[in-house]
């Protein structure tokens with residue numbers, strides 16, 4: 001499954017842009033969505049190489065990564081466990097995790113901070129357990145994300161992508177180097193104080209003048225929104241027929257539009273936005289719409 005996927009690229013009509021394209025990684029799979037599939041691809045390979053049959057990972061109660069890991073594990077006949085940050089809750093995303101057979105262990109915020117310790121204490125005797133960090137952040141994850149660039153058959157002036165941990169950004173940057181492209185990579189951190197992303201990207205990739213961080217589009221912080229962003233989402237989806245999520249991709253598309261209005265990028269530049277998926281995230285924000 002998915003081993004030879006090549007996600008489609010779609011041109012969208014969104015004035016004033018003349019050449020705005022979207023790499024539809026959100027269409028890869030509804031539950032192993034977007035960059036989470038890209039990140040899990042080589043993590044899964046590594047786990048299989050080591051003959052591990054139990055994926056153990058970490059996330060918040062609305063984590064796209066948890067749903068993706070749960071879905072992948074069930075389809076590959078693997079066991080999955082997640083440590084979920086905070087007190088026990090139920091929601092749409094955790095329901096999916098449970099349906100896919102994932103075991104959920106809720107841990108308070110203090111205990112959650114020490115992931116290695118949690119893993120070691122719970123799975124000391126389980127030699128099949130394979131540790132996957134929160135959001136799937138690791139070197140293997142960058143390899144899958146690099147392939148997004150390998151799949152492109154034309155060159156863009158700008159590529160845009162939202163960032164949480166920055167792992168996807170590292171992979172994209174490596175892909176740009178490897179393919180010798182002049183493309184500028186614009187990263188939109190969705191957390192407040194997003195300058196830390198530069199350090200994270202550096203872990204797996206060397207920083208270049210082709211990387212540009214735009215740290216002013218967090219809308220208050222991770223999973224925070226404003227009425228302006230909500231209005232933008234409704235308008236964008238009504239006009240383009242494309243769903244975007246309030247946590248990541250909406251902030252990226254807002255940034256693209258705002259940077260064009262400020263003439264930091266040109267309306268007729270060739271732009272590729274990576275739709276990293278994550279549409280289930282909107283279920284955590286129903287009251288905002």
Ligand SMILES: *Cc1c(COP(=O)(O)O)cnc(C)c1O
Pocket residue numbers: 034035036064065135162163164165166167168169245248249276277278279
């Ligand atoms: C997890 C996620 C990201 C962030 O990816 P990182 O590699 O952690 O930067 C971006 N977009 C969506 C939709 C996500 O679910």
